[in-house]
Amino acid sequence: MYNHxxxxxxxxxxxxxIANASLSRFGLSAYNLVIIWVVLRITEKPVLAGLADSMMTFPLMLSIIVGAAVDRMWIKKxxxxxxxxVRMMLLLLIIYSLHWGHSIYVILAIYTSTFLIGFxxxxxxxxxxxxxxxxxxxxxYKSGSSQLSSSTMLAQGIGFVLSGIIISLGDFRSFLCLALIFAVALFPLLGVKHSRYGGSGSIQEYIAGGVRLIIGDGRIREIILMGLIGNFLIGMAAIMFISLIEIGFGLSAVYVSMIFGVLVFGIAVGSFFASKISGKLGMISFSIYSVIGISFFSVSLVHSILLTIPPVLIAGLAMGIESVTVSTSLMRIxxxxxxxxxxxxxxxxxxAATAVSSIVGGLLYQFAGKIHSFMVVGMAxxxxxxxxxxxxxFSKMVF
Structure with missing residues (x-):
């Protein structure tokens, strides 16, 4: 085993x-909003825009297989x-489709590339x-997890904020800019140096070992359950916020960047201060999810983009704390x-729940409207x- x-x-x-994770998150967050905006502009259908965003998360349904392969391999770097x-080259596929100028080619290229970028x-x-x-x-573990989470969330917030500027460059230049960001994210990986470590069993054995650990450890099972439901609801809210800004308020992409920038700024700040919190994980998470729910519900009561900022910021702070508590708990066990x-x-x-949630969130907003859709997500x-x-x-674990 590798020397710790x-x-x-x-x-x-x-x-x-951390540098690689931050640059990657910066590029991916900007990419997500760019493709949602482009697909929504071309199709004028929130459901199809939600599907475009979901294409990145569909490959994660097989993430346990990818993880088993990575654990086994000796050539991780x-x-x-x-x-x-490969991720960088996929942006060129979208750029090539834009050169053709046909909307159907652009949509297909975005869906295909987004799926593979997710993988x-x-x-x-x-x-x-x-x-x-x-x-x-x-x-x-706690301080390291806090540092990683706050750094990547801050980078994601910057990505959301700058995505509006990137979108304003035009479709061709937008995706070219994203390709350059992914290229820069490659350099920190080149600098990592460590002794090789891995395994020799089959992928099936590695997957089975992981499944046995999950089944045998109630803490891991319940963390996964919380992640399943929580990510589903947050994924619904994300596409609903984009629909609210563009369709409900009739505003430009700059305001999408602003709201998501506020959210991720809150997550970054919450992640930074999470290392200073201690106590039973159950009580911490109960407080966090209650705050997020109340924040989402309150969005249904506002009629101005500026009034959505306080609840979005508060929800972000809570999400940041929860992210660090969960990641630290997993690292320990x-x-x-x-x-x-x-x-x-x-x-x-x-x-994987988030993949479905983007579609469900788009449908909920489309049929329930901006008021009732946020009420439903908040109550859930x-x-x-x-x-x-x-x-x-889960409740008895100590953070």
């Missing part, structure tokens, strides 16, 4: 990992670099999950040689908070 002693090399590796190169990003994320456990000592596949399972069951999030006391393993 954190020397100067490991510190540098950890910082490079090379694998991440290859995935990053390659999952590969890179799995490698990073394995590296996080290796590059940190156990007493650094999962062995380093199983980190990628368990993180993959978390993605499979949690983020509050009900999720009330479920937490019944998750005994």
């Amino acid at each position: 002693t954190l020397d100067k090399r490991m510190k540098l590796n950890f910082q490079l990992t 090379e694998l991440a670099i290859t995935a990053a190169l 390659t990003s999952d590969v890179i994320d799995s490698v990073r999950a394995s590296w996080m456990k290796v590059f940190l000592r156990e007493d650094q 999962i062995p380093s040689d199983m980190m990628a596949r368990i993180q993959g399972a978390f993605n499979t069951f949690g983020i 999030m509050i009900l999720l908070a009330l479920l937490i006391p019944f998750l005994r393993n």
Whole structure:
């Protein structure tokens, strides 16, 4: 097994990992809003725009397989670099479709590229999950998780804010700019240096080992359940916010960037201060999901884009705290040689829900309208908070 002693090399590796994660998140957040805006402009259908966003999360339904493969492989760095190169090249496919000028080609290229970008990003994320456990000592899990989460969320917020500017450049230049961002994200991966580590069993054995750990550990099962429901509701709210701004308020992409920028800024701040919080995980999560639910519900009562800022910021702060509590808890209870596949399972069951939620959120907004749709999501999030006391393993965990 790889030596966990954190020397100067490991510190540098950890910082490079954060740099790659932050640059990637910056590019992906901008990419998500760009494709949603382009598809919505071409089709004028929120459901199809939601489907475009969902294409990135569909590959994560197989994330446990990707994680098992990453845990087994000895060439993790090379694998991440290859995935990053492919991700960058996929942007050129969209640019090529724009050259043809036919809307159907552009939509198909966006759907196809987004699906494959989701897959390659999952590969890179799995490698990073394995590296996080290796590059940190156990007493650094909370602070390291907080640093990673706050850095990536801040980068995501910047991506959301700048996406409006990127969109204003025009479709061709927008995707060219995104390709350059993904190219820059490749460089930190090149600087990571560590002894190779991996396994020799079959992929099936690695998957089975991960499944056995999940089934046998009630804490992991309940964390996945919370992620499944929570990500589903947040995914619904995301597409609803975009529809609210463009269709409900009739505003430009700059306001989409502003609202999502506020949300992710809140997540970044919440992630930063999360390391200073301690207590039973159940009570912390109960408070967090209640706050998010009330915030979403309150959006249904406002009639101005400016009045949505306070509840969005508060929801972001709560999400940031929850992100760090969950990631730290997983790092503490999962062995380093199983980190990628368990993180993959978390993605499979949690983020796969987000894929469906974007479509459901688009349908809910389309048929229920801006008032009732946010009421439904807010009440559902509050009900999720009330479920937490019944998750005994999760509730007893200490953060």
